Each structure stands twice: as structure tokens, then as C-alpha cells.
Amino acid sequence: xxxxxxxxxxxxxxxxxxxxxxxxxxxxxxxxxxxxxxxxxxxxxxxxxxxxxxxxxxxxxxxxxxxxxxxxxxxxxxxxxxxxxxxxxxxxxxxxxxxxxxxxxxxxxxxxxxxxxxxxxxxxxxxxxxxxxxxxxxxxxxxxxxxxxxxxxxxxxxxxxxxxxxxxxxxxxxxxxxxxxxxxxxxxxxxxxxxxxxxxxxxxxxxxxxxxxxxxxxxxxxxxxxxxxxxxxxxxxxxxxxxxxxxxxxxxxxxxxxxxxxxxxxxxxxxxxxxxxxxxxxxxxxxxxxxxxxxxxxxxxxxxxxxxxxxxxxxxxxxxxxxxxxxxxxxxxxxxxxxxxxxxxxxxxxxxxxxxxxxxxxxxxxxxxxxxxxxxxxxxxxxxxxxxxxxxxxxxxxxxxxxxxxxxxxxxxxxxxxxx
Ligand code: ATP
Ligand code: MG
Numbered sequence: 012x013x014x015x016x017x018x019x020x021x022x023x024x025x026x027x028x029x030x031x032x033x034x035x036x037x038x039x040x041x042x043x044x045x046x047x048x049x050x051x052x053x054x055x056x057x058x059x060x061x062x063x064x065x066x067x068x069x070x071x072x073x074x075x076x077x078x079x080x081x082x083x084x085x086x087x088x089x090x091x092x093x094x095x096x097x098x099x100x101x102x103x104x105x106x107x108x109x110x111x112x113x114x115x116x117x118x119x120x121x122x123x124x125x126x127x128x129x130x131x132x133x134x135x136x137x138x139x140x141x142x143x144x145x146x147x148x149x150x151x152x153x154x155x156x157x158x159x160x161x162x163x164x165x166x167x168x169x170x171x172x173x174x175x176x177x178x179x180x181x182x183x184x185x186x187x188x189x190x191x192x193x194x195x196x197x198x199x200x201x202x203x204x205x206x207x208x209x210x211x212x213x214x215x216x217x218x219x220x221x222x223x224x225x226x227x228x229x230x231x232x233x234x235x236x237x238x239x240x241x242x243x244x245x246x247x248x249x250x251x252x253x254x255x256x257x258x259x260x261x262x263x264x265x266x267x268x269x270x271x272x273x274x275x276x277x278x279x280x281x282x283x284x285x286x287x288x289x290x291x292x293x294x295x296x297x298x299x300x301x302x303x304x305x306x307x308x309x310x311x312x313x314x315x316x317x318x319x320x321x322x323x324x325x326x327x328x329x330x331x332x333x334x335x336x337x338x339x340x341x342x343x344x345x346x347x348x349x350x351x352x353x354x355x356x357x358x359x360x361x362x363x364x365x366x367x368x369x370x371x372x373x374x375x376x377x378x379x380x381x382x383x384x385x386x387x388x389x390x391x392x393x394x395x396x397x398x399x400x401x402x403x404x405x406x407x408x409x410x411x412x413x414x415x416x417x418x419x420x421x422x423x424x425x426x427x428x429x430x431x
Pocket of ligand 1: 182
């Protein structure tokens with residue numbers, strides 16, 4: 012357990028999990044300095060619970076393997092100095108202090124060099140808030156003012172921003188993502204370098220761009236970051252230039268503000284007014300997104316104008332299924348809120364009614380698929396139907412059922428089928 016007093020603030024009580032403390036003290040007993048580092052220290056200082064812990068140490072991977080020879084280890088990236096140790100059920104990534112060599116491809120260091128100084132290791136990290144280390148023995152190591160920037164709430168590069176983005180252009184998008192997630196503005200020199208360095212995003216793989224953009228869109232301050240750095244987004248996704256410079260940009264940003272922070276809904280909110288479902292699909296495809304994301308988002312974009320009503324919800328359920336309908340209800344709420352034509356209360360009331368109705372339909376096992384119909388293909392064949400006519404008849408019956416024109420009962424359905 013440790014206490015950090017933020018300058019001028021109140022003392023924060025911070026606790027490292029037991030396995031992390033154990034790992035640090037084992038390395039130290041073996042003569043190697045060791046620290047929790049990066050995101051976990053930042054999150055502690057900010058008062059959040061870290062989702063994982065990284066450790067850095069003076070020990071080389073071979074030395075780490077010695078220290079943890081009785082534990083389960085995974086050779087995550089020995090070349091780069093990383094070993095994962097499973098300690099008391101917790102996976103810990105332990106990495107040797109390192110300095111990165113030159114970056115000639117704008118993304119990866121040509122070489123890495125192990126060092127025995129934690130300060131060296133911190134100096135290669137991207138932002139001051141991410142460049143702090145902590146150990147119970149040494150306390151907080153913060154050579155770049157990360158604690159002050161946590162307190163002030165700013166994203167600032169370690170060192171010269173233009174040089175840092177020149178080394179690795181992914182940091183440009185990481186700056187935007189952290190700004191959106193934490194709600195911290197990007198400090199001016201760093202912000203200028205973000206704008207000026209944006210063309211170097213061509214050195215970053217599309218998959219990594221996708222991960223960072225998704226994180227950005229899911230951030231609580233996504234709209235404000237997009238409003239400040241539209242040219243960066245345009246560089247990453249040129250197919251969106253019409254959206255970014257067009258009349259729907261503000262509505263798009265308001266939709267993002269109103270949408271739940273779910274991957275599908277964020278992307279659907281972001282792309283819904285980009286021109287067409289095809290443009291949205293192409294943008295996602297250019298980022299090498301999964302088929303599931305491409306399909307879900309384009310279907311939501313296609314259905315965004317659907318007027319959802321409790322009375323006809325069973326039919327909509329038949330058309331798009333329960334999972335998509337649940338998403339669509341929330342998506343429509345975000346879109347209507349962003350349009351600002353109705354009061355937010357009215358939109359919220361409608362949404363609640365739709366969600367209730369969907370819940371009831373599913374609880375009551377309402378019929379929305381062919382397999383739930385009280386008649387099947389054999390029944391249709393017995394009525395003398397053959398081939399495709401059987402499927403058509405069943406579909407016709409399902410439509411009657413979801414529209415409430417016929418009960419889902421065998422007798423009633425057979426009678427209806429005979430009429431058709
Ligand atoms: P998150 O909560 O999103 O995981 P994080 O800070 O842990 O945030 P990671 O991507 O897991 O982010 O990286 C761990 C640490 O490694 C960062 O805190 C930072 O110190 C360093 N780091 C990661 N990527 C880079 C990069 N591209 N350039 C420089 N340092 C980086
Ligand atoms: Mg992390």
C-alpha cells in the first residue's frame with residue numbers, strides 16, 4: 012500500500028495487488044530494481060482501478076526466468092525483453108528496462124537496448140502520464156512531471172512531440188484516444204505536432220489504426236477530440252472527407268455523444284451520416300475490421316431511419332432478430348436525440364416503451380422465426396404444396412403471426428394457409 016500526495020490536493024490511498032508486490036520484492040531480493048510502470052501507475056494516480064499491471068526491471072529475460080523458475084511463465088517477447096509470469100493467478104508482463112534505437116520505418120525501433128536505469132526506460136514512453144514507475148521501496152519515479160499532468164489533466168509528449176511522433180506515428184492516435192478517454196485536453200505543442208505529423212499515419216498498420224480509432228470513439232470526450240482534430244481523422248479515413256466537411260458533421264458528433272459506448276453503436280453513430288451504407292462499409296473494410304463489425308454497423312446504418320413502434324415490433328424482430336433490434340432501439344434513441352427535433356424526455360420515453368415491449372415479446376416466447384411456427388413444411392406438403400411454394404407459404408404465415416392477424420396455433424394456421 013502506498014500514499015501519494017498530489018501537489019495541493021488531498022492524499023490518495025493507493026494499493027498494489029498482492030501478486031504485483033510479490034513480483035517486485037522477488038526481483039529486488041535477487042538484486043534487480045523493479046517497478047510497476049505505465050498505464051497501471053497512471054490509473055492509480057488518477058484514482059481508477061487498473062485493468063492490468065506491467066512491471067519493468069533491470070533483470071534481463073534470462074535473469075527473470077531464474078527468479079521465477081518455479082512459476083508458470085510465457086515467453087511473450089524475449090527479444091524485446093518481455094516475459095509473462097503467472098503469479099498467484101495473475102498474469103504479469105515483466106519487461107527489461109530498455110532504450111529504443113533509431114526508428115527508420117516511422118513505427119518500430121530498429122533495435123532495442125537493455126539498460127539498468129528506470130529513467131531511461133521511462134524516457135522512451137509516449138506521454139508524461141504514461142511515463143511513471145512505482146515501487147513500494149522507491150516510491151514514485153516521475154522524471155517528466157506525469158503526476159502534475161495527471162493533476163492538471165493534460166496529455167503531453169515525453170520530450171519533443173514532433174520527434175516522438177516521427178519515431179512512431181501510432182502515438183498520434185494514442186494521444187487522441189487518451190484525450191477522449193480521460194477527458195484531458197492535448198497540450199498545445201503536442202497538439203500542433205499531432206496535426207503536423209498526421210501524414211505519417213501511413214506508416215501505421217490499418218489494424219492498429221482501427222484499434223485506436225475505436226478506443227477514441229468509445230471515449231467520453233470523443234466528440235470534442237473529433238471536433239479539434241478533424242484533419243487527423245480525415246487522414247486516417249479519407250473516405251470520410253465529405254462527412255467531415257459537410258453539413259452533417261455536428262449531428263454526427265452529437266449522435267456519438269448520445270450513443271452508448273459500445274463498439275458497434277459508436278461506429279454506427281460515427282458513420283451513419285457518412286453518405287451511404289456502402290461508404291460506411293468501405294471505411295470499416297479499409298480498417299480491416301471484422302466481418303461482424305462491418306455487417307452489424309452497416310445493418311444499423313441501413314435501418315437507422317426505421318420507425319420503431321411497440322405495435323409492430325414483433326415484425327421488426329422477425330426482420331432483424333433480437334440482438335440487432337436491441338441495438339437498433341438504442342441507436343435510434345441516439346440518432347433522434349442528436350436530431351434535436353424532439354425533447355430528450357420524449358425520446359427516452361419512447362425508447363423505454365420499445366425496450367419493455369421487446370423484453371415482453373422475448374419473455375413470452377413470441378413467434379418471430381419459422382422454426383417457432385406451430386406448423387411446418389410437412390403440413391404445407393400435406394395441403395398439396397410443393398417446392399418453393401412451401402417456403403413461401405410458411406413465410407406468409409409467419410408474417411400474419413407477427414402482424415397479429417393470425418394466432419400461432421396449428422388449426423388457425425392451417426386454415427389461413429388453405430385460404431392463401
Ligand atoms: P491502457 O489502459 O489503454 O492499456 P496503457 O497506458 O497501459 O493504457 P498500453 O498500450 O497497454 O497502454 O501500453 C503500456 C505502456 O507502454 C504505456 O503506458 C506507455 O508507457 C508505453 N507505450 C505503449 N505504446 C507506446 C508507444 N507506441 N510509444 C511509446 N510508449 C508506448
Ligand atoms: Mg495497458
